[in-house]
Each structure stands twice: as C-alpha cells, then as structure tokens.
Amino acid sequence: MTQVETKASVMEDVLGANDALAQGNRHEFDHAGNYVVNMMSSPGAGKTTLLERTLERMGSEIRIGVLEGDVQTTLDADRLERFNIPITQVNTDPGFGGECHLDANMVRHGLPALPLHDIEVLIIENVGNLVCPAEFRVGENSRVMVFSVTEGEDKPVKYPLMFRSVELVLVNKVDLLPHLDFDMELFHRNLDAVNPGVQRILMSARSGEGVDEWCSWLRKHRADAPPAFVASGHHYH
Amino acid sequence: MTQVETKASVMEDVLGANDALAQGNRHEFDHAGNYVVNMMSSPGAGKTTLLERTLERMGSEIRIGVLEGDVQTTLDADRLERFNIPITQVNTDPGFGGECHLDANMVRHGLPALPLHDIEVLIIENVGNLVCPAEFRVGENSRVMVFSVTEGEDKPVKYPLMFRSVELVLVNKVDLLPHLDFDMELFHRNLDAVNPGVQRILMSARSGEGVDEWCSWLRKHRADAPPAFVASGHHYH
Numbered sequence: 001m002t003q004v005e006t007k008a009s010v011m012e013d014v015l016g017a018n019d020a021l022a023q024g025n026r027h028e029f030d031h032a033g034n035y036v037v038n039m040m041s042s043p044g045a046g047k048t049t050l051l052e053r054t055l056e057r058m059g060s061e062i063r064i065g066v067l068e069g070d071v072q073t074t075l076d077a078d079r080l081e082r083f084n085i086p087i088t089q090v091n092t093d094p095g096f097g098g099e100c101h102l103d104a105n106m107v108r109h110g111l112p113a114l115p116l117h118d119i120e121v122l123i124i125e126n127v128g129n130l131v132c133p134a135e136f137r138v139g140e141n142s143r144v145m146v147f148s149v150t151e152g153e154d155k156p157v158k159y160p161l162m163f164r165s166v167e168l169v170l171v172n173k174v175d176l177l178p179h180l181d182f183d184m185e186l187f188h189r190n191l192d193a194v195n196p197g198v199q200r201i202l203m204s205a206r207s208g209e210g211v212d213e214w215c216s217w218l219r220k221h222r223a224d225a226p227p228a229f230v231a232s233g234h235h236y237h
Numbered sequence: 238m239t240q241v242e243t244k245a246s247v248m249e250d251v252l253g254a255n256d257a258l259a260q261g262n263r264h265e266f267d268h269a270g271n272y273v274v275n276m277m278s279s280p281g282a283g284k285t286t287l288l289e290r291t292l293e294r295m296g297s298e299i300r301i302g303v304l305e306g307d308v309q310t311t312l313d314a315d316r317l318e319r320f321n322i323p324i325t326q327v328n329t330d331p332g333f334g335g336e337c338h339l340d341a342n343m344v345r346h347g348l349p350a351l352p353l354h355d356i357e358v359l360i361i362e363n364v365g366n367l368v369c370p371a372e373f374r375v376g377e378n379s380r381v382m383v384f385s386v387t388e389g390e391d392k393p394v395k396y397p398l399m400f401r402s403v404e405l406v407l408v409n410k411v412d413l414l415p416h417l418d419f420d421m422e423l424f425h426r427n428l429d430a431v432n433p434g435v436q437r438i439l440m441s442a443r444s445g446e447g448v449d450e451w452c453s454w455l456r457k458h459r460a461d462a463p464p465a466f467v468a469s470g471h472h473y474h
Contacts, residue, residue, distance in 0.1 A: 042279050042280045042281065042365070042388075043279045043367045043388055043392055043395070043396065044279065044385070044387060044388025044389045044392060070395060071368060071395060071396055071397075071398075072394065072395060072396075072397055073391075073394050073395050075391050075394065075395060099368075100337055100366065100368035100369050127368070128279070128367065128395075128396075129337065129366055129367070129368060130280045130365065130366070131308060131336075131337035131364070131366060132337050132369075148281075148387065150281060150385065150387040150410070150413070151279075151280055151281025152281045154310075154312050155280055155281060157309065157310050157312065158280070158307060158308060158309060158310050158312060158365075159280065159308055159309075159365075160308075160309055161308075173387070175416075176387075176413065176416055176417075179412075179413055179416050180413075181443070206418070
C-alpha cells in the first residue's frame with residue numbers, strides 16, 4: 001500500500017536524523033565519562049519511586065544525575081529534589097498533547113542544564129509509554145524497563161518492541177502479587193518469546209525487595225563500561 | 238523556534254486530515270444507528286476485562302460490537318470470542334514498533350469487517366497509551382477512559398490532554414486500594430484541575446463493583462443519542 005510505504009520512508013528519515021543526534025549525545029556522554037541509562041515504562045509503573053530508592057541507597061556512593069522526561073509538570077523532578085542531585089526536566093509539551101516519548105534532540109536540549117563532568121551515572125526517565133520510547137535512541141549505554149505486574153502478563157507480546165529493546169526488565173510491584181491474578185510463569189514465557197533469556201529482577205520499589213539487586217546491576221554495568229575518551233565518533237547499537 | 242513551528246504545522250495537517258476521515262466514520266456510524274465509544278487507557282488498566290464484564294451484563298440486552306486496536310496480537314479479541322459478538326481487530330503494527338494509537342483511517346479500514354447495521358453500541362478499544370490516542374478523533378460519540386488506581390494519583394496533571402478529552406473516567410481496580418498508597422482525595426483534586434467536575438465511576442472490573450453504574454451510563458447515553466439519519470455530513474466536536 002502506497003500510503004504505508006510513504007509513511008515508512010518518512011519514518012526512516014526521522015529515525016535516521018534521530019540516530020545522528022543520538023550519536024552526538026553519546027559522544028558527549030563518553031567524553032564526560034557518564035554511564036547513561038534510558039529508563040522506560042508504562043505510566044505509573046514506578047520509575048520515580050525506584051529512582052528514590054536508588055538515590056537513598058547509592059546517592060553517596062556514585063554521583064547520579066537525572067534527566068526527567070514528562071509531557072507536563074515537574075512533579076517527578078520535585079520528588080527527587082531532596083536528594084540534591086543534578087537534575088533537569090524536559091517537557092515534551094508544546095501543542096497537540098505533547099510528544100509521547102523523548103527523542104535524541106529533546107535530550108540534547110536538556111544537557112546544558114546538567115554538569116555532565118560531575119556525573120558518573122545519568123538516568124534518563126522517559127515518558128510513560130510502552131510504544132514510541134522504544135523507537136528512539138537518545139545516546140544511552142543501556143536500556144532498562146520497569147514493568148508493573150498490575151499491567152498483566154500479556155504485555156511483552158502486545159508491546160514486543162519495548163520488551164525486545166531492553167537489556168533488563170525490572171518486574172515491579174511484586175508486593176501486590178497476592179492480590180492479583182497475575183500468572184508469573186506465563187509472564188516469563190511471554191517475555192522469553194520476544195526477548196529470550198533477557199535479565200529480569202523481581203522487585204518492589206515500595207517494599208524495597210529486589211532494589212539491592214538492581215543497584216548491583218547498575219554498579220557492575222557502570223564498572224564494565226568502556227572508559228571515557230576511547231574513540232571520538234565511534235558507533236554504537 | 239523554527240523547528241517547533243514546522244513540526245506544529247505538519248501536525249496540524251495530520252490532524253486536519255484525520256478529522257475529515259473521522260467525520261466520514263461518524264457519518265457511517267450515524268447512518269447505521271451506532272452509538273460509538275472510544276475507550277482509552279494506559280497499558281493494562283483493565284479495558285478488556287471491563288469489556289468482558291460489560292458483555293456478561295448487557296450482551297443479551299444491547300447488540301454490542303467491538304473494534305480492537307493493538308500494536309500486535311489478537312489476544313484481546315480472543316478473550317472476547319466466547320461472547321459471539323461482532324468483533325474485529327486492527328493491528329497498528331507495520332514497522333518501527335507500531336503506531337501508538339488508533340487514528341480515523343485505521344478505524345475506517347476496520348469497519349468493513351463489522352456488520353454495523355446489526356450493532357447498537359460499538360466500543361473501540363484503543364491502544365494502551367495516555368498520550369497520542371487523545372489527539373485523534375475516530376468518529377466516536379463518546380470518549381471514556383479507564384484509569385487504574387495502581388498508576389498513582391498524579392496522572393491527570395501529568396497527562397492532561399487525555400483526562401481533559403473524556404466525558405467519563407472509570408476509576409478501576411479499587412479493590413486494590415487497601416494495598417496501595419493511593420490518595421483518592423488528591424486524585425479527585427488533580428482530575429478536577431484538568432477537567433472540572435468530569436463524571437467518574439469508582440469500579441473494579443475484577444470484583445464487579447461499579448460495573449452496573451457503568452452499564453447504566455452506557456444505556457442512558459445510547460438512549461439519549463440523536464436518532465440515526467438526522468443529518469448527512471453534520472459536524473461534531
């Protein structure tokens with residue numbers, strides 16, 4: 001169908017331009033020695049609460065910065081203010097309901113507000129959405145998603161690109177499992193169907209269960225990341 | 238900023254074309270005597286479970302049809318198969334992770350598979366997303382959203398267009414309230430801040446609480462809808 005083909009080729013251009021800007025961001029991150037995590041989820045899956053738990057545990061050990069993406073408001077940034085960390089807010093708002101994701105250009109516009117050379121780990125909290133954020137690289141080292149068990153075990157197969165694009169799935173709100181009809185075994189099967197063997201951590205940002213395991217993951221991945229200045233303009237995937 | 242202006246004007250064209258197609262759909266619905274509900278929510282807020290409860294209660298009273306929008310899979314349509322109702326699935330899949338919403342053209346492509354003249358109420362289950370579905374009219378009479386209390390009381394102010402664009406908010410999963418830190422009073426204030434006084438029904442598709450009230454709403458709104466054939470090509474908002 002011609003219309004679909006045209007749309008596909010326009011989308012290829014958009015993604016091509018985005019990738020070029022993402023490489024620029026990545027170069028800047030590498031230069032500053034940042035390990036960058038793109039954190040994605042549905043609305044209300046628990047990203048900000050997890051950031052609070054993470055900062056409580058690791059804030060004095062690793063210099064963490066946060067870039068908050070939201071359609072509107074600075075509510076999430078406000079919740080993290082008490083930690084006195086470098087934080088900036090990118091609102092995707094202008095007109096038409098706002099963009100439903102962060103792209104590399106929006107992230108690029110947020111960077112001057114952050115002292116990148118004083119940051120070791122930068123966490124980018126994406127807009128709550130299981131579709132489009134997965135399509136746009138922003139220059140990150142790692143992609144992580146927070147999945148809430150309240151959303152149901154069928155989500156990996158219904159939103160496959162998101163679950164396929166990440167290297168870690170934080171399975172959140174497991175403290176609610178006794179009150180839900182959530183089939184954990186089927187969830188694992190669905191997740192393996194779209195991203196075989198992908199690492200997953202069962203956790204509850206509310207009860208604290210699994211948060212240490214996530215912090216270990218972050219610590220290890222930051223330590224294993226290639227050192228800064230390795231190669232200017234190098235490619236990534 | 239020029240880039241933002243260009244983007245805004247492209248978006249205006251897209252929405253203009255969408256509105257024209259939405260009016261075409263609406264004309265077809267009016268002609269067939271359909272009352273059409275565009276049902277929106279985050280992923281996993283409980284739209285499909287609510288449809289199951291609705292069909293159990295009203296399936297023999299009103300001829301209900303369903304148009305399912307999903308990025309991938311026919312899982313939701315499969316769950317409704319036992320009701321033997323007219324149902325069709327529109328997958329928004331092709332390439333790039335799939336569209337994150339239904340638009341009027343996608344709905345238009347799904348209509349030939351439905352016997353519209355045998356349907357009284359058509360429920361369009363949109364893609365799970367709190368941003369873009371609100372931007373695209375599809376020819377519906379009413380917009381309804383399912384909001385799950387597990388998502389947190391801040392969502393109306395974080396995703397204002399969605400909460401502002403609907404005439405009914407179904408506040409779902411209230412059976413989980415004893416296990417959550419959900420501030421219901423603050424939620425009501427946040428909702429009123431973006432859509433003052435909008436009707437809301439506290440419910441649980443799982444326990445059945447509030448489902449009768451929703452069915453009454455649907456019954457009344459269908460009955461109050463203008464009769465079919467009133468005016469060909471009339472406008473709506």
